[in-house]
Structures are given as C-alpha cells and as structure tokens.
Amino acid sequence: MFQFESLSDFIQMGGHGTYVWAAYLISLLVLIGLVVSPLLRRRKLVQEVIRQQRREAARQKNSDTAQTAP
Amino acid sequence: MGGGFSAILQRDLLLAFRHRGEIANPVIFFFIVVTLIPLGLTPEASRLAEIAPGILWVMALLASLLSVEGLFQSDYRDGTLEQLLITPQPLYLMVLAKVLAHWLITGLPLTLLAPVLGMMLSLPTAGYLPLVLSLLMGTAVLSLIGAIGAGLTVALRKGGLLLSLIVMPLYMPVLIFGASTVQRAVDGFPVDGPLAVMGALLAFSLLISPFATAGALRVSMHG
Amino acid sequence: MWQWFHRLGSPRWFYNTSGKWLPWLSVLAAILLSLGVVWGLGFAPQDAKQGNSFRIIYIHVPASFLALAGYYVMAISGAVGLIWKMKLADMVMKSAAPIGAVLTFVALVTGAIWGKPTWGTYWVWDARITSMLVLFFLYLGVIALQYSYTSQDAASKASAVLSLVGMVNIPIIYKSVDWWYTLHQPATIRLTEAPSMHPDMFHPLLVMILGFYCFYAVALILNTRVEILYRERRTRWVQDMVLETPVSEIREGQN
Numbered sequence: 333m334f335q336f337e338s339l340s341d342f343i344q345m346g347g348h349g350t351y352v353w354a355a356y357l358i359s360l361l362v363l364i365g366l367v368v369s370p371l372l373r374r375r376k377l378v379q380e381v382i383r384q385q386r387r388e389a390a391r392q393k394n395s396d397t398a399q400t401a402p
Numbered sequence: 403m404g405g406g407f408s409a410i411l412q413r414d415l416l417l418a419f420r421h422r423g424e425i426a427n428p429v430i431f432f433f434i435v436v437t438l439i440p441l442g443l444t445p446e447a448s449r450l451a452e453i454a455p456g457i458l459w460v461m462a463l464l465a466s467l468l469s470v471e472g473l474f475q476s477d478y479r480d481g482t483l484e485q486l487l488i489t490p491q492p493l494y495l496m497v498l499a500k501v502l503a504h505w506l507i508t509g510l511p512l513t514l515l516a517p518v519l520g521m522m523l524s525l526p527t528a529g530y531l532p533l534v535l536s537l538l539m540g541t542a543v544l545s546l547i548g549a550i551g552a553g554l555t556v557a558l559r560k561g562g563l564l565l566s567l568i569v570m571p572l573y574m575p576v577l578i579f580g581a582s583t584v585q586r587a588v589d590g591f592p593v594d595g596p597l598a599v600m601g602a603l604l605a606f607s608l609l610i611s612p613f614a615t616a617g618a619l620r621v622s623m624h625g
Numbered sequence: 626m627w628q629w630f631h632r633l634g635s636p637r638w639f640y641n642t643s644g645k646w647l648p649w650l651s652v653l654a655a656i657l658l659s660l661g662v663v664w665g666l667g668f669a670p671q672d673a674k675q676g677n678s679f680r681i682i683y684i685h686v687p688a689s690f691l692a693l694a695g696y697y698v699m700a701i702s703g704a705v706g707l708i709w710k711m712k713l714a715d716m717v718m719k720s721a722a723p724i725g726a727v728l729t730f731v732a733l734v735t736g737a738i739w740g741k742p743t744w745g746t747y748w749v750w751d752a753r754i755t756s757m758l759v760l761f762f763l764y765l766g767v768i769a770l771q772y773s774y775t776s777q778d779a780a781s782k783a784s785a786v787l788s789l790v791g792m793v794n795i796p797i798i799y800k801s802v803d804w805w806y807t808l809h810q811p812a813t814i815r816l817t818e819a820p821s822m823h824p825d826m827f828h829p830l831l832v833m834i835l836g837f838y839c840f841y842a843v844a845l846i847l848n849t850r851v852e853i854l855y856r857e858r859r860t861r862w863v864q865d866m867v868l869e870t871p872v873s874e875i876r877e878g879q880n
Contacts, residue, residue, distance in 0.1 A: 334667055342667065345677035348742050355681045355738045356662070359688070359731050363840065366727055370847040377854050381867045550790055554783050558773050568766040568787060571759050572794050575801035582808060603797070614790050621782040 406491035407499045414503035417476075424472075425507045428465040432512055435461050436519045447524040454523035455584035458533065459540075461519075462512050463577055466541055469508045470548030471565055473500060474556040474619065483556070487623055493616040501549045501612065509541030525588070532587035532597070539600045540580040546604075546611035547572050553618030576603060634711040636853040637862050643846045651843050657836030664829035672826070678742040681735050683830055687837035688732040689753070692760060693795075695725030695841065699767065700792035703785030713849075715781040716856065718788070719771060720848035724841065726764035732757050752806035756799050763791045777856070 336342040345352050418425050439457055440450060477483040486496050516537050517530050525533065551569035555561030583596040665683035672679035699721035706714035736754050737747045748754075767784045774780035822830070857863050 335670060336667065345680070346671070348676055348678040351678050351738050351742050352666070352680050355684060355735045356666070358734055358738075359684045362727055362731050366724060366844045367847060370844075370851045374851045374854065377851065377858065378867055378870055381858055381864065382870075385864065385867070550786075554770060554787060555773075557779075560773075564766075564769055564773055567762070567769055571762040571766065571798070572790065574759055575794075575797050578801045578805045582805065599801075606797075610790075610793060614786060618783065618786050621779055621786060 406489065407495045410486075410496055410499035411503050414500060415506065418503065418507045425511070428469040428508045429511050429515055431468060432461055432465040432515060433519065435464070436523065439523065451524045451526055451588075454520060454525040455529060455533070455588060456581045457523065458516055458520060458525070459537075459577055459581040459584065462516065462537055462541065462580075463544060463573055465512055466508060466544040467548060467566055467569060467573070470504065470545060470552050470569070471555075471562050473504050473549055473552040475552075478556045478622075483619065484623060487619065493619070494612045497549065497553075497612040497615045497619070498608075501545050501615075504549070505542050505545040509537075509545055512541055513537040525584075528590065529584045529588045532593045533584045535597060536580045536583040536600055539597075539604045540576050543576050543600070543603050543607050544573060546607040547576075549615045550611055550618055553615040553622060555622075556619070557622040576600070579603065634709070634713050636713050636716065636857055637860075639713055640850055640853050643850060647843065647846055650839055650846070654836055654839035654843050657832055657839055661829050661833035661836050665833060669826050669829050670823065675743055678739060679826075681739040682826075683833045685732060685735040685739060686830060687834045688728050688735065689757060690834060691837050691841050692725055692729040692732050692757065694838075695721055695728060696760065696763065696788070696795065697792060698845070699725060700785075700788040703781075703788045706781055707785045707789075712856075713853075715785075716849050716852040717845065718781065718785060720845055720852055722764060722768045722771060722784070722788075724844050724848065726761065726768060728841070729757060729761040729764055733761060750806075752803050755806070756802045759798050759802065760795070763795075767791070 343349055343353070436457065439453075443453075444450065474483055477486070487493065489496075513534055516533055520530060520533055548565075548569050550572075551565045554568065555565045558564065579596045579600050583593050583600065586596065587593045661683060665680055669680070669683075671677050699718050702714040702717040702721065705711055706718060733754065736751075736757065740749050740751075740754075741747050767788050770787055771780050771784045774783060854863060
C-alpha cells in the first residue's frame with residue numbers, strides 16, 4: 333500500500349524530504365559513476381589499441397613501398 | 403638461530419648509541435608537542451587534567467609513528483637489508499630483533515618520560531602507574547605494527563606520508579585501550595580489563611607482525 | 626578441480642565468461658535495486674520514532690554491508706594472488722579497492738545525512754560511523770600503496786600484504802570501537818535495530834541488500850575486465866578482439 337496521500341506528500345516526506353532525497357540522489361550519482369567509469373576507460377583503451385594497430389599497419393606499408401620503389 | 407637475533411639487536415643498539423641525537427628526536431617531539439597543548443588550549447589545571455590521558459596517548463602515538471619510518475631506511479640504503487634477506491637465519495627473528503631495538507630506543511624513553519609530562523598536564527595521581535604500564539605495552543605494539551608499514555614503504559621515495567596513512571588506522575585499537583586505561587584509572591575504576599586487552603594485543607602483534615613485516619620486506623626488495 | 630582452478634586463473638577465460646554473465650547480472654541488479662527503492666521509499670511503513678528519515682536505511686545498511694564485504698573480497702583475492710601467483714586475483718584485488726572505498730563513502734555520507742534529522746547534527750561519533758570511517762582509511766591506504774609502486778607486480782604484492790593485515794585487524798578495530806562507544810555513550814538512539822524491525826520494513830531492506838550485492842558484482846566485473854584489457858593489451862587475443870569491435874567505436878577513435 334502506498335504510504336503517501338499525494339505526490340507533494342511523497343516529496344516532502346513529512347519534513348524529512350530533503351534528507352531522504354539528498355541521500356538517495358547522492359548514492360544514485362555515485363553508483364552510476366562506478367559503472368560508467370570502467371566503461372569510459374574501456375572505450376579509451378580500445379581506441380588506443382586501434383590507433384596503435386593503424387600506426388603499425390602504416391609502418392608496414394611504408395617499409396614495403398620503400399623496398400619496391402628503387 | 404639466537405645468534406642472528408642478538409647480533410642484530412647489538413648492532414642496532416650500537417648504531418643508535420653512536421647517533422644519540424636521532425634517538426632524542428621522538429622524545430623531544432613528544433615533549434614539545436605536549437608543551438603546545440596548554441598554549442593552544444588553556445593553562446587551567448582542572449581542564450588540562452581532564453584531557454591529559456587522551457593527549458598523552460595521542461602524542462606518544464605520533465612520536466612513535468614519526469620514528470618508525472627510519473626503522474629499515476638506513477639498512478635499505480647501505481644494502482644491509484639485502485644481506486639480511488639472503489642470510490640463512492629466519493627473517494622473522496631478524497625483524498623481531500630490529501623492532502625490539504627500535505622499541506628500546508624510542509618506546510621505552512617515551513614511556514619513562516610520560517610521567518613527567520603527565521605532571522606538567524596535571525594528570526591526577528591515580529593515572530601515573532596505569533599510564534606507564536599501558537605505554538610500556540602499547541608502544542611495543544605500535545612499533546610492531548609500524549614495522550609492517552615501514553617494510554611496505556621502505557623502497558618508495560616518498561614513503562613517509564604514505565606510511566602514516568597505512569599505519570594509523572591500525573593504531574586505533576591501541577589508542578582506544580591505552581587512553582581508556584588511564585582515563586578509567588583517573589575516574590577510579592579498575593584498569594585490569596583494558597590492561598589485559600593491551601597485553602593480548604601485544605601478544606597477538608608479536609605473533610603476526612614480524613611475519614607480515616618479513617613478507618613486506620621481501621616484496622619491497624624483490625618485487 | 627585443479628583444471629577448473631587453472632582455467633579460472635586465465636584472464637582471457639574470465640573475460641569471455643564474464644562477458645556472457647554480465648548482461649543478466651546487470652538486469653538483475655537493476656530490477657532488484659529499482660524494486661527495492663520504490664518499495665522502500667513509497668510502500669514501507671514509516672518508523673514510529675524517526676518518521677520518514679528512516680528510509681535512508683535502504684541505502685545506508687546495504688552500502689555498509691558491501692563496504693565491509695568488499696574489503697574481504699579484496700583481501701582474499703589479494704591472498705590468492707600472493708599464494709598461487711594468480712594474475713587474475715591481482716586484478717580483482719586492484720579493482721575491488723576503489724569500489725569498496727566508494728561504497729564506504731556512500732555509507733558515510735548517507736549515515737551523516739540520516740544523522741541530521743535523528744540526532745540534530747551531521748556527525749556523531751557513533752560506533753558504527755566511526756568504524757566505517759576507519760574502514761574508509763584502510764581502503765585509502767591500500768589504494769595509495771597500490772599507486773605508489775612503479776612495478777605492477779610489486780604493487781599487487783604490497784597491497785595484498787597490507788589488505789591481509791587490515792583484514793586481520795578489522796574485527797579488532799570494530800570490537801574496540803564498540804567498546805569505546807559503550808564507555809562514553811551508555812544509551813542513545815542507535816541508527817538501526819535490525820532484529821526488532823517490522824517485516825514490512827525488513828523485506829524491502831532484504832531486496833536492497835541483494836540488489837547491492839548484484840550491483841557490486843557488476844561493478845567488480847566491469848572494472849576487472851578493463852584491467853584485464855589494459856594489462857593484456859599487447860597480446861594476440863586482445864588485438865584480435867579489438868579488430869572486431871563495432872565500426873562506430875572505431876570512427877570515434879579517429880577523432
């Protein structure tokens with residue numbers, strides 16, 4: 333059974349609304365941060381590996397053309 | 403087996419005796435900081451007496467923390483530590499000898515000086531004996547725990563601050579029981595309970611700490 | 626048995642297997658957490674003494690549980706890494722440290738916010754809060770030590786030793802803080818009294834605790850997977866896997 337009569341009642345929480353909502357909001361943000369930060373790190377890492385691969389591929393190609401040119 | 407133990411103990415005590423100035427440092431630190439308390443707080447005897455047990459214990463803890471940083475440092479720099487690790491002697495006893503030497507040159511003087519400082523902070527008469535007894539055991543526990551941190555940070559260039567971060571949380575039980583031993587004595591309660599716990603902490607850390615320190619030193623030296 | 630153990634030690638095997646579990650676990654965590662939050666915020670009856678502020682319990686208690694459990698996860702995987710030289714265990718330990726510290730921080734902050742309407746002040750030297758603070762310091766020590774070594778191997782071993790020492794000390798610290806607290810404050814309101822809790826209040830708490838455990842597993846797996854990728858970035862399998870990543874990610878990589 334829902335404990336509050338109206339939405340504004342729910343938000344006010346009998347005068348304790350600020351504390352309750354602040355606690356939940358801060359926790360939510362922090363927990364989201366915990367999940368997002370490894371995802372961001374992962375993306376950066378993948379991009380870096382790809383860049384590395386490209387550079388190596390380009391170097392390979394250069395040395396190939398250098399050998400055949402003269 | 404005992405030969406290595408006493409050889410290291412003698413060597414460390416001799417080295418300490420040759421650098422007498424360095425032994426005096428923690429003691430002087432303890433003395434000066436306690437002098438700051440009446441200046442910063444109040445010279446009123448009754449209020450000083452109220453906080454004296456806690457202040458004396460916190461300061462002893464800080465003094466011990468300050469000195470434990472150097473426990474393995476000079477040995478690390480001149481290569482003695484490397485030699486110690488490859489000797490066939492059990493590292494456990496070596497570490498124990500070094501910690502014992504460290505306690506004899508810092509913990510013991512702090513303990514002996516504490517009643518004088520207690521007097522300056524107008525500690526009530528009932529507190530002196532418990533203060534000395536609790537510090538006698540407590541500083542030994544502090545040296546033992548501090549040795550673990552010193553072992554972990556000896557190879558790092560800026561180990562000092564890190565050492566305090568690592569070691570201070572582990573110091574807290576000692577502080578709690580040490581300070582409340584004195585406080586209870588001042589308030590007229592029996593102190594055998596907290597003193598017994600302090601003894602248990604000492605026995606436990608004697609058992610565990612040299613072992614952990616030996617592991618820490620191996621990590622520091624060989625990665 | 627031993628074969629299984631060795632396979633578990635292979636980062637690549639863990640990476641592939643955890644990739645299969647991860648979606649299910651994330652969905653489970655999301656369902657449990659949202660169910661628990663809605664139930665706890667809207668449907669659980671309010672506390673007779675503390676009113677609606679007690680609803681913070683549904684975050685505070687699970688976070689404190691996980692903060693402590695996370696330390697054991699960290700210390701035990703550190704021990705496994707130290708004894709069996711298992712690389713995966715080292716990575717789990719390294720990933721567990723910041724997650725545990727963050728959860729400890731959540732427990733501290735929610736405890737402080739809860740303290741304001743209950744005690745009229747944000748910070749009280751309550752036994753539970755004080756031990757949480759000490760736990761937070763223990764985590765910070767492990768993290769700081771981890772990052773101050775240049776060699777990854779030495780860093781893992783050193784922080785494993787430290788977290789084991791911390792694990793041995795945690796019961797002692799908790800007991801002594803409890804004893805210290807009863808000495809100074811004989812009887813005040815405790816934040817939570819779990820055994821006397823009404824079932825209507827307790828069930829959402831249970832859901833939240835389960836949800837936090839699932840969430841912890843998700844966060845730990847995510848962090849460990851990144852750590853695996855980072856440390857194995859020069860190996861064949863990582864290079865091949867990166868080649869198969871969706872084009873969109875590669876496009877963004879060019880910028």
